[in-house]
Amino acid sequence: MGPGLITGASDDDPSGIATYSQVGAQYGYAASWTLLFSYPLMAAVQIVSARLGRTTGRGIAGNLRKFCPSWLVGMVIVPLLIANAINIGADIGAMADAIKLLVGGPGLIYVAAIGVLCVLAEMYVGYRQYARLLKWTSLSLFAYVATAVVVELDWSALGAGLLMPTLHVDADYITAIVAILGTTISPYLFFWQASQEVEELKADARREPLKDHPEQAPDAQMRINLDTFVGMAFSNMIALAIMVTSAATLHLHHVTAIESSAQAASALEPVAGKFASIVFCLGIVGTGLLAVPVLAGSAAYGLGEALKWPTGLARKPRRAKAFYGAIAAATMIGAGLNLTSISSMKALYWSAVVNGVVAVPVMALMLVMASHRTLMGEETIGAGLRIVGWLATAVMTLCVVGMFAQMALS
Numbered sequence: 001m002g003p004g005l006i007t008g009a010s011d012d013d014p015s016g017i018a019t020y021s022q023v024g025a026q027y028g029y030a031a032s033w034t035l036l037f038s039y040p041l042m043a044a045v046q047i048v049s050a051r052l053g054r055t056t057g058r059g060i061a062g063n064l065r066k067f068c069p070s071w072l073v074g075m076v077i078v079p080l081l082i083a084n085a086i087n088i089g090a091d092i093g094a095m096a097d098a099i100k101l102l103v104g105g106p107g108l109i110y111v112a113a114i115g116v117l118c119v120l121a122e123m124y125v126g127y128r129q130y131a132r133l134l135k136w137t138s139l140s141l142f143a144y145v146a147t148a149v150v151v152e153l154d155w156s157a158l159g160a161g162l163l164m165p166t167l168h169v170d171a172d173y174i175t176a177i178v179a180i181l182g183t184t185i186s187p188y189l190f191f192w193q194a195s196q197e198v199e200e201l202k203a204d205a206r207r208e209p210l211k212d213h214p215e216q217a218p219d220a221q222m223r224i225n226l227d228t229f230v231g232m233a234f235s236n237m238i239a240l241a242i243m244v245t246s247a248a249t250l251h252l253h254h255v256t257a258i259e260s261s262a263q264a265a266s267a268l269e270p271v272a273g274k275f276a277s278i279v280f281c282l283g284i285v286g287t288g289l290l291a292v293p294v295l296a297g298s299a300a301y302g303l304g305e306a307l308k309w310p311t312g313l314a315r316k317p318r319r320a321k322a323f324y325g326a327i328a329a330a331t332m333i334g335a336g337l338n339l340t341s342i343s344s345m346k347a348l349y350w351s352a353v354v355n356g357v358v359a360v361p362v363m364a365l366m367l368v369m370a371s372h373r374t375l376m377g378e379e380t381i382g383a384g385l386r387i388v389g390w391l392a393t394a395v396m397t398l399c400v401v402g403m404f405a406q407m408a409l410s
Contacts, residue, residue: 003196004224006294007046007189008231012141012238013291014094014284015087016183019352020239021264023176024246026256029154029161031173032247034180035240036162041392042184043232045363048370048381048389049190050224053197055217055379057209060194060362061305063369076362077302080187081330083351083358084299087188088334090347091288091295092118096338098284101265102277108338114288115335119328122293123317141287143268143279144241151248151270158244171406178399179349182356184239185392190362191298195305197224199314211377242267259343292331300326357400363393 023031049060056063064073096110168174201207210217249267250258258264265280297313303326304311310320317324337347367389370381381389 003050003193003200004046004227004229004231005234006196006231006290007193007228008233008235010192010287010291010294011184011186011189011232011235012242012287013087013183013295014091014288015291015349015351015355016235016239017141017242017284017287018090018094018258018264018349019179019183020242021246021250021267022258022349023180024243024267025250025258027173027176028247028251029157029244030166031176031180032158032161032240032243033163033165034177035184035236035243037165038181038184039232039236040388041395042236043229044385044388045185045366045392046189046193046228046232047224048366048385049194050197050228051221051379051381052366052370052376053194054201054220054224055210055376057198057201057211059198059301059305059311060191060366061302063375064365065306065308067369067372067375068365072365073306076365077306079358080191080302080362081299083354084188084295085330085334086337086347086354087186087351088292088295088331089337090334090351091292092331092335093338093347095285095288098265098281102281111335111338114292115331118289118292118296119331121289122297122313122327123324136286139286141238141242141283143283144238144245147245147268147270148241148248151245153244153248158247169406171403171409174399174403174406175353178356178396178403179352181396181399182354182359183352184236185359185363185396186352186355187359187362188295188298188355190359190366191302192294193228195298195301195311199312202312202314210379211375214378217379259346292334293327295334296327296330299330300324353403356396360393360396360400363389363396367393 052063053059058066061073061077064076068076092111092114093107095114096107099105099110100107201209207220208216210220246264246267249270250256255266265276268276268279300323301311303309304320304323307322309322311323312320315323367381367386369375370389371386373380
C-alpha cells in the first residue's frame, strides 16, 4: 500500500464529510447509488494518473508541458490552483469550526494556527512521517461505520437507493451529484498520486520509468492496481457510511440543511452519545490535516512542473524554495478565505462542486496523454481502462452541463 492508500484516505477530507452528510440529510438514501457507481470510475482515473507518473517519470503537469502548448497548460493549472485554494480554505475553516465546537474560543486563531502548522509540518517533518501519524486519526471516521451498524436503517429504502438510481431534473439534485463526483473524482488527487509515483521512483534506485524499462511494468502495474483499488474502496466505504448515517438520523428527523458542525456531529450521537462532538472533531481535524498538505502539495507540483521548478517533498526547502513557497502560499491563501462570512459547511460543499467542474478537462487530457505512444512508449493504457476513463469523463461532463443548464433555467 502506497500512494493509492494515502490518496484514498485524503479523499475523505472535511469537504467530503460535509458533502456526504449534506446529501444524506437532504435526500436520504436516494443518492447512495452514486458511491457504487463512482467507485470503478474513480479507481480507473486514479490508475491512469498513477500509470502516467510511473511510466514517464513525470507528474501530470510535467507531461502536459511536454505534450500541450503552454496556453493549454495554463488553462489547466490555473483552475486547479483556484479549486485547491478554495478546498484548502474550506478544510481549514471546518477544522477550526470543529475545534471551536469542542473547546470554544475564537475560530480565526485556530484557522491561523492550523495553516501555519500544515506549512511547517510539510516543510520540516516530511510528508511520509506526517501522514504515517495522521492516518491513525482518520480511523475515527469508522465511527460512521459503527453508527451505520447500530442505528435503525430503512433497509428497503437503502437497497432501492443503492441499486435503483434516482434521477431528478432539478438544479439542487444535479448539483448534489456534481458535488459527490467532485469530492470523489477530484483533480488534486490525480496530480498528487501521479507525483507520488514519481517520488517513489526517485527514492528507489532499482525503479526506472516504465517507458524505458518495460520489463518492470507487470509488477509495477499490479502494485498500482491493488494499491488504488484498495485505497478507493476505503474512501467510498467511509463515504457511504457517512451518507447512510446522515440519512438515518438527520433526514429522518427532517434536518435537511446542515448549517454547522454541531448539526453534522449529531449524526454520530447514536453510537458516540455525548462524545459525538469529540469523535466528529477527531475525524474532521485528522482528515483535514492529512488532506491540506495533499491539496497544497498537488498545487505546488502542478505549478512547479509547469514552470520547470525543482519539485518534490524529498527535497530540502532550501533546494526547492519556489516549490515550498507555492505550498505555503496555497495554504495561507486558503486560510485567508475564512475571513469571508460564508459558513464552513457551505464552503466545503461548494468546494466539491468546483472540483467537479475542474475535473472534466483534466481527465480528458490525462486519458489522451496516457494513450499516446510519444509519452508512454509501449506502456499505453489498455482498451478497458480507456473505456472506463472516458465513461467517467462523459458522466462528469453531462452532470456539469446539466447543472449549469438547470441553474440558467431556474
